[in-house]
Amino acid sequence: DVKVTQSSRYLVKRTGEKVFLECVQDMDHENMFWYRQDPGLGLRLIYFSYDVKMKEKGDIPEGYSVSREKKERFSLILESASTNQTSMYLCASSQGGRSGELFFGEGSRLTVL
Amino acid sequence: QQQVKQSPQSLIVQKGGISIINCAYENTAFDYFPWYQQFPGKGPALLIAIRPDVSEKKEGRFTISFNKSAKQFSLHIMDSQPGDSATYFCAACRGGTSYGKLTFGQGTILTVHP
Numbered sequence: 001d002v003k004v005t006q007s008s009r010y011l012v013k014r015t016g017e018k019v020f021l022e023c024v025q026d027m028d029h030e031n032m033f034w035y036r037q038d039p040g041l042g043l044r045l046i047y048f049s050y051d052v053k054m055k056e057k058g059d060i061p062e063g064y065s066v067s068r069e070k071k072e073r074f075s076l077i078l079e080s081a082s083t084n085q086t087s088m089y090l091c092a093s094s095q096g097g098r099s100g101e102l103f104f105g106e107g108s109r110l111t112v113l
Numbered sequence: 114q115q116q117v118k119q120s121p122q123s124l125i126v127q128k129g130g131i132s133i134i135n136c137a138y139e140n141t142a143f144d145y146f147p148w149y150q151q152f153p154g155k156g157p158a159l160l161i162a163i164r165p166d167v168s169e170k171k172e173g174r175f176t177i178s179f180n181k182s183a184k185q186f187s188l189h190i191m192d193s194q195p196g197d198s199a200t201y202f203c204a205a206c207r208g209g210t211s212y213g214k215l216t217f218g219q220g221t222i223l224t225v226h227p
Binding site: 004031033035039040041042043044045048058059090092094096100101102103104105106107 | 117119122145147149154155156157158159162202204206213214215216217218219220
């Protein structure tokens with residue numbers, strides 16, 4: 001079974017703090033993604049990576065950055081957290097090629113006070 | 114700009130009934146249309162998917178109907194069960210290197226009453 005593990009299920013941070021969200025996948029997938037889930041808005045793509053050290057902006061990259069130093073690990077970084085970044089963050093991976101299936105982690109719920 | 118619009122936002126169905134969720138898209142370059150199912154506390158998981166070369170795909174009680182000319186697709190859940198209660202998301206992506214870079218709809222919360 002594919003497993004995508006997000007290290008923190010729940011985080012509470014203060015405005016201005018730097019936040020790291022970590023994600024690890026165990027299936028040697030090429031692609032990794034960070035989505036943000038908000039009620040009524042669905043899932044919105046923040047960043048994705050199709051190879052180590054490669055990244056592309058998604059639809060809502062402002063206020064976020066990412067790091068992929070190893071194939072299995074993809075980190076989302078909030079340089080200076082703001083209250084409007086309070087949300088559920090979902091990491092996903094996919095095999096690439098013509099397989100469009102994403103495998104998601106269970107999510108990290110971030111609250112910024 | 115929401116490129117994939119999903120309706121309804123919420124849906125209540127009696128056990129044994131048919132649940133229907135609709136999605137409309139704008140980008141004619143979209144080449145892959147999956148539906149994801151999400152239970153509380155879990156990440157979304159692929160339920161069923163269709164490519165635009167067919168008009169319908171069925172897997173068990175779940176059917177996708179696809180209308181390319183209208184740029185619409187829908188999920189039908191036959192004989193709905195309480196265990197189907199979840200949030201459903203439609204999605205779409207372009208082909209080529211964009212596979213996996215999904216654009217999601219807003220989600221539908223389905224409740225199936227016993």
